[in-house]
Amino acid sequence: MAEQHGRRGTTIAGFRVLGVAIRREPWIFTLSTLGSVLFGALTVADAWVLGWATDHVVLPAFDDGEIGASMLVAVVALFLGVALLRAVGIVARRLGAGVMQYRMQAHTRRAVTRQYLRLPMAWHQRHPTGQLLSNANSDVEAAWAPIAPLPMAVGTLAMMVIAVAQMLLADLVLAVVGLLVFPAVVLANLAYQRLASPLMTRAQQLRAELSEIAHESFDGAMVVKTLGREAEETRRFETVAHELRDVNTRAGRIRAAFDPTLAALPNLGVLVVLALGVARVLDGAADAGDVVTIAYLLTIVSFPIRSIGWLLGEFPRSVVGYERADAVLRATGEMQYGERSLPAVGVGARLELRGVGFAYDPDQPLLRQVDFTVEPGRTVALVGATASGKSTLTMLVSRLVDPDRGEILLDGTDLRDLAPGELARTLALVPQSAFLFDDTVRGNITLGAEIPDDEVWAALRAAQAEGFVAALPQGLDTRLGERGASLSGGQRQRISLARALVRQPRLLILDDATSAVDPEVEARILEALRSGATSGSLLVVAYRKGTIALADEVVHLDGGRVVDRGTHEELLVRDPAYAALVNAYETEHEPVQEGA
Structure with missing residues (x-):
């Protein structure tokens, strides 16, 4: 310069x-x-x-x-x-x-x-x-x-x-x-x-x-x-x-x-x-x-x-x-948008990945020819070893980045053809690392949107967070401190989940978003999601057998490719690598007990 x-x-x-x-x-x-x-x-x-x-x-x-x-x-x-x-x-x-x-x-x-x-x-x-x-x-x-x-x-x-x-x-x-x-x-x-x-x-x-x-x-x-x-x-x-x-x-x-x-x-x-x-x-x-x-x-x-x-x-x-x-x-590379829209309400969205490929380093592709579908209202678990590309897939589906190859379609429409704001109105991503603002519980869930308190409480109930929020000194008006420092890891994850649920997304993506809660609470959360807390489709990055077993279908990702698909029981029988992965996780990781 x-x-x-x-x-x-x-x-x-x-x-x-x-x-x-x-x-x-x-x-x-x-x-x-x-x-x-x-x-x-x-x-x-x-x-x-x-x-x-x-x-x-x-x-x-x-x-x-x-x-x-x-x-x-x-x-x-x-x-x-x-x-x-x-x-x-x-x-x-x-x-x-x-x-x-x-x-x-x-x-x-x-x-x-x-x-x-x-x-x-x-x-x-x-x-x-x-x-x-x-x-x-x-x-x-x-x-x-x-x-x-x-x-x-x-x-x-x-x-x-x-x-x-x-x-x-x-x-x-x-x-x-x-x-x-x-x-x-x-x-x-x-x-x-x-x-x-x-x-x-x-x-x-x-x-x-x-x-x-x-x-x-x-x-x-x-x-x-x-x-x-x-x-x-x-x-x-x-x-x-x-x-x-x-x-x-x-x-x-x-x-x-x-x-x-x-x-x-x-x-x-x-x-x-x-x-x-x-x-x-x-x-x-x-x-x-x-x-x-x-x-x-x-x-x-x-x-x-x-x-x-x-x-x-x-x-x-x-x-x-x-x-x-x-x-x-002057930086280039901003995302291009189309003019297509999606239904504002209704049943879950249909997600389809066709030949999706992506690489952070051109010489080392991370995802290769990924194909699978999440049918409306269904729950699909995405399972794979560390660094197999699961979290990257959630970023691609949320369109935080675009794939290098292939298409990702929502209700038959390529994500790149959607108008600005359409995807955010239809889809919600809950990451593993829950980020909370230095604001009240209500502020962290609504993020400034005009949402009635009864809907906020309904979302907290589905996220199994109603009890501890009600016990806070000022309830919904309790300030959580920077990054939610006053809460445990599991409580922060549940607040983050309630933030997504209150928007009633037609497609909910959980990227190991319940890893900090104990298995019993996690099972109740997933059961609530399946039984009507959300009418949308559900894509879950999961490790625990209990979580995986609740899914309608499991997609096994290995080496950047989908190597098998089916129910949890089917994959345990016919996919030795899958069985070894989920069994190893279950035996080597003790349940995480979260704070009150």
């Missing part, structure tokens, strides 16, 4: 980023710029008032020994009028810049978030969570940081033009001498961009890495604590944090040299102008008022130079942040 900056120039890239903001918010930019131009023009008017007062009030007072009251009132009125109008310009400039900056940040964050939702799971699996958080947060803030000084810089350009014109009209020689500071400013800025851009690029990368490490540590807090890895995690975080500190320190040192240089160059110009101006006044080649005006204008010109420096100083970090966020917005 640094090489790319070197090719096209950070300054040019920075102005392109600002062009995006100006095109999106033209009216706010215009308002703030007009305020800044008003401020700049009135600031230059101060110099004219000062020069006029020097020639018409101050010097005559020295000659006459007194100041006329009318002239004094005129000078005070001029200064007050200029000050009031300048204050109006400051308010308009700052208000417009702030509104424009925060609106662009909000717009970009929403765009990045919408893109996250559009992109398939395969894309998310290639990008760490910490990086995604950084793209939506620090990268967005960095991208639009130059908006704050932008109106000021644009407005002060007008100030500079007016000031330079007035300087040239006052005294051409002094003006030319004073304006020699501009080439020096350009050279200083070029040096700053060259030194700062690589550091800003690295700093943004390190912020993403730091966020990723922090997210992993917090997410895996239980593993870290129970295995005593606190010191190692601290060192891992510390290494990146120290590198980020060092990079920011180096960038800060460069900025610390750049800002004073910008401030000093106009002051040097003022000293030169005053020295030359005194000589020209003594020679009769210039008026004292003109020298005062030009010297004051040079101090005014220093402010536009500094404001432009503030703008340019933000460009390296802004360009890096924008390109990192824009990389998300």
